[in-house]
Amino acid sequence: MAVGPGTLPEFFPVAGVRLGIASAGIKKPGRKDVVVFELAPGSRVAGLFTTNQFCAAPVTLSRRHLAEKAPRYLLINTGNANAGTGERGMNDALACCEALAQQAGVSASEVLPFSTGVIGEPLPVQKIVSALPDALASTADNRWAEAASGIMTTDTRPKGESAKFDLGGYTVTISGISKGAGMIRPNMATMLGFIATDARIASDALQTLASELGEQSFNRITIDGDTSTNDACMLIASGQYDGPEITLDSPHLPALRDALKKVYLDLAHAIVRDGEGATKFVTIHVSGAAAQQEALDVAYTVAHSPLVKTALFASDPNWGRILAAVGRAGIADLDVNALEIHLGDVCLVRNGGRAEDYSEERGQAVMDQEEITIAIDLNRGDISETVWTCDFSHDYVTINADYRS
Amino acid sequence: MAVGPGTLPEFFPVAGVRLGIASAGIKKPGRKDVVVFELAPGSRVAGLFTTNQFCAAPVTLSRRHLAEKAPRYLLINTGNANAGTGERGMNDALACCEALAQQAGVSASEVLPFSTGVIGEPLPVQKIVSALPDALASTADNRWAEAASGIMTTDTRPKGESAKFDLGGYTVTISGISKGAGMIRPNMATMLGFIATDARIASDALQTLASELGEQSFNRITIDGDTSTNDACMLIASGQYDGPEITLDSPHLPALRDALKKVYLDLAHAIVRDGEGATKFVTIHVSGAAAQQEALDVAYTVAHSPLVKTALFASDPNWGRILAAVGRAGIADLDVNALEIHLGDVCLVRNGGRAEDYSEERGQAVMDQEEITIAIDLNRGDISETVWTCDFSHDYVTINADYRS
Numbered sequence: 001m002a003v004g005p006g007t008l009p010e011f012f013p014v015a016g017v018r019l020g021i022a023s024a025g026i027k028k029p030g031r032k033d034v035v036v037f038e039l040a041p042g043s044r045v046a047g048l049f050t051t052n053q054f055c056a057a058p059v060t061l062s063r064r065h066l067a068e069k070a071p072r073y074l075l076i077n078t079g080n081a082n083a084g085t086g087e088r089g090m091n092d093a094l095a096c097c098e099a100l101a102q103q104a105g106v107s108a109s110e111v112l113p114f115s116t117g118v119i120g121e122p123l124p125v126q127k128i129v130s131a132l133p134d135a136l137a138s139t140a141d142n143r144w145a146e147a148a149s150g151i152m153t154t155d156t157r158p159k160g161e162s163a164k165f166d167l168g169g170y171t172v173t174i175s176g177i178s179k180g181a182g183m184i185r186p187n188m189a190t191m192l193g194f195i196a197t198d199a200r201i202a203s204d205a206l207q208t209l210a211s212e213l214g215e216q217s218f219n220r221i222t223i224d225g226d227t228s229t230n231d232a233c234m235l236i237a238s239g240q241y242d243g244p245e246i247t248l249d250s251p252h253l254p255a256l257r258d259a260l261k262k263v264y265l266d267l268a269h270a271i272v273r274d275g276e277g278a279t280k281f282v283t284i285h286v287s288g289a290a291a292q293q294e295a296l297d298v299a300y301t302v303a304h305s306p307l308v309k310t311a312l313f314a315s316d317p318n319w320g321r322i323l324a325a326v327g328r329a330g331i332a333d334l335d336v337n338a339l340e341i342h343l344g345d346v347c348l349v350r351n352g353g354r355a356e357d358y359s360e361e362r363g364q365a366v367m368d369q370e371e372i373t374i375a376i377d378l379n380r381g382d383i384s385e386t387v388w389t390c391d392f393s394h395d396y397v398t399i400n401a402d403y404r405s
Numbered sequence: 406m407a408v409g410p411g412t413l414p415e416f417f418p419v420a421g422v423r424l425g426i427a428s429a430g431i432k433k434p435g436r437k438d439v440v441v442f443e444l445a446p447g448s449r450v451a452g453l454f455t456t457n458q459f460c461a462a463p464v465t466l467s468r469r470h471l472a473e474k475a476p477r478y479l480l481i482n483t484g485n486a487n488a489g490t491g492e493r494g495m496n497d498a499l500a501c502c503e504a505l506a507q508q509a510g511v512s513a514s515e516v517l518p519f520s521t522g523v524i525g526e527p528l529p530v531q532k533i534v535s536a537l538p539d540a541l542a543s544t545a546d547n548r549w550a551e552a553a554s555g556i557m558t559t560d561t562r563p564k565g566e567s568a569k570f571d572l573g574g575y576t577v578t579i580s581g582i583s584k585g586a587g588m589i590r591p592n593m594a595t596m597l598g599f600i601a602t603d604a605r606i607a608s609d610a611l612q613t614l615a616s617e618l619g620e621q622s623f624n625r626i627t628i629d630g631d632t633s634t635n636d637a638c639m640l641i642a643s644g645q646y647d648g649p650e651i652t653l654d655s656p657h658l659p660a661l662r663d664a665l666k667k668v669y670l671d672l673a674h675a676i677v678r679d680g681e682g683a684t685k686f687v688t689i690h691v692s693g694a695a696a697q698q699e700a701l702d703v704a705y706t707v708a709h710s711p712l713v714k715t716a717l718f719a720s721d722p723n724w725g726r727i728l729a730a731v732g733r734a735g736i737a738d739l740d741v742n743a744l745e746i747h748l749g750d751v752c753l754v755r756n757g758g759r760a761e762d763y764s765e766e767r768g769q770a771v772m773d774q775e776e777i778t779i780a781i782d783l784n785r786g787d788i789s790e791t792v793w794t795c796d797f798s799h800d801y802v803t804i805n806a807d808y809r810s
Contacts, residue, residue, distance in 0.1 A: 054731065228729065310805035327457040331458065337491075353494070394799055397802055
């Protein structure tokens with residue numbers, strides 16, 4: 001199941017970024033499971049990584065390499081997360097980087113590794129290394145769609161976005177891919193995103209964009225509240241376009257940020273739409289908060305409530321569950337008589353109880369839709385936050401209670 | 406579904422506490438849905454209430470009455486939670502108290518109201534008031550089992566516990582009942598507990614016991630992480646036994662606390678065992694924490710993880726999910742190489758990865774059991790905490806996605 005059509009866009013090649021795909025047979029013979037990004041010299045990369053303390057070996061190594069040198073290669077495998085693998089995992093991730101570096105004529109610290117798949121199994125290094133010649137030989141700038149499929153684990157469909165626009169008289173291209181469908185599907189470590197542009201972006205501006213945009217998109221979605229050990233989202237700027245360098249005080253930064261943000265959001269939303277067992281795409285908008293943290297606390301408490309999520313699955317306008325979730329979100333001095341809760345354009349809660357003009361019919365009409373917005377106005381400040389989530393269905397339990405096979 | 410036998414015990418009457426039951430036909434004609442506790446003069450009552458900001462009208466009123474006078478009556482109805490009902494809800498709760506007070510010859514502030522059932526519907530005051538003569542006429546000291554059934558909503562079975570023991574040469578009796586099976590089942594507001602003893606307990610000692618024991622039992626269980634708007638747990642001391650008053654510095658306080666704690670825990674565990682769709686009873690024990698809050702954060706993160714809960718349902722020793730949940734529990738400086746995770750007597754995680762001596766067979770043998778302990782030793786301090794939860798099954802989704810009927 002998944003929400004919406006979810007077809008891949010036409011991908012625009014990004015100058016300076018070439019993609020190679022190969023089959024290492026990590027879980028299934030013949031499956032394309034290794035993807036290589038080859039970046040032109042002068043490219044810059046910034047990223048945002050999981051906050052899980054049990055972060056996977058490739059996450060630790062990518063952070064380290066990123067701090068040492070400008071990357072020339074990203075090496076991604078699916079089928080094995082190389083997480084929960086202790087010291088051996090670190091050695092395995094490094095061995096893959098070294099093999100690619102040697103074949104490509106760069107140093108190992110110019111390679112960033114990413115893994116996704118089963119937690120706790122040793123990485124099949126030899127299989128991955130054997131696939132590297134094919135991956136390198138196949139690099140081309142028009143293989144985005146294949147790469148989107150090549151990083152999937154239990155996703156039901158590939159996820160990508162692409163844009164081309166004018167920035168101060170120069171054409172900028174952005175293409176990106178993502179994967180993820182829940183933290184784990186029998187033991188899968190999940191979310192990855194790779195967004196590349198040919199704009200030339202100063203390092204500090206690039207890191208700021210990567211952090212801000214990742215925060216506002218991938219860090220605002222939740223399927224089941226479980227943070228993966230392998231989450232990573234990388235922003236690549238090849239600098240191959242004809243325009244000037246974009247710095248933090250560049251007048252063109254806002255327009256670039258907006259264009260990138262759209263791609264980030266589309267890729268993040270695509271993960272929710274393909275959430276495990278998802279039948280609804282749900283936007284939770286909290287406004288009128290006194291602080292960002294309380295806005296997020298309310299939004300995530302609603303987004304993670306199993307009772308709200310099962311009501312969404314049932315298309316049941318069960319407003320009491322939303323009210324109860326808001327009430328337990330940890331705001332000590334919340335005035336329940338001041339807040340309002342809307343489902344789509346229908347007011348559910350006002351003056352501490354069900355809105356006088358609410359009717360079950362009107363609530364039902366909104367709930368019957370596939371895309372639903374829950375808007376909560378706390379009426380105690382001017383801070384807003386939005387998170388995106390999906391419902392909680394029988395298929396979620398089926399998918400996650402299936403024995404690992 | 407429910408875990409374990411769950412038969413009611415033989416209840417020992419508690420001198421000074423009489424129970425009356427009647428039918429108000431709130432949801433179904435003929436269903437016994439009103440329970441009255443009649444307390445002898447001189448009884449003391451202390452309680453612990455929901456922290457949900459959208460707390461129900463009866464919770465607000467019970468708190469207020471408790472602060473004003475020593476209660477003589479507890480009035481409980483099932484079938485309607487009188488929550489999310491705004492100002493009207495307060496008036497309705499008060500009207501019920503006033504009617505009972507008038508018939509019983511006490512003042513309204515000597516009556517504590519409790520409601521459980523559907524959120525957001527107006528309380529059928531007239532029906533409840535009409536049932537009060539029957540409830541009052543039927544009071545007797547041997548109706549605990551009927552009262553346990555009379556406060557049920559969607560519980561699959563009544564819950565009670567009873568004990569009689571020697572305290573410094575005097576016989577003390579404790580009897581208690583509880584209800585709850587999830588926060589809500591189509592819109593139900595849930596957890597109630599009533600524990601009575603004939604011991605004479607000083608007011609400050611009673612409140613300390615009510616807070617401490619509630620915290621260690623009812624506040625350590627979670628079915629789905631949703632805190633109800635109506636949760637309340639009351640401790641009643643009729644003072645009718647022959648012994649002396651128990652004060653905070655009484656040498657007998659520890660023994661009394663232990664006896665009460667066993668009843669509290671049994672009643673709280675009974676709620677988990679009857680959790681919506683539950684097939685497993687799970688103890689999560691976190692030790693070696695540097696602070697109570699981090700122990701609780703880790704325990705609840707594991708207890709609420711949908712991925713851990715679905716793995717428990719599947720009897721799948723999916724240790725990667727437990728590891729990932731611990732890793733995202735918010736301990737910034739957690740040393741993942743120092744901690745250990747056990748499933749029953751089997752070590753799952755050691756040195757940052759799967760324990761060397763772990764085998765799938767041994768993990769499976771533990772997972773196949775109906776009662777499972779997950780023990781997490783953080784190895785960074787000497788604080789421990791325990792919470793109890795159940796698994797997450799297809800039946801949970803079925804129960805909560807059913808349209809309200």
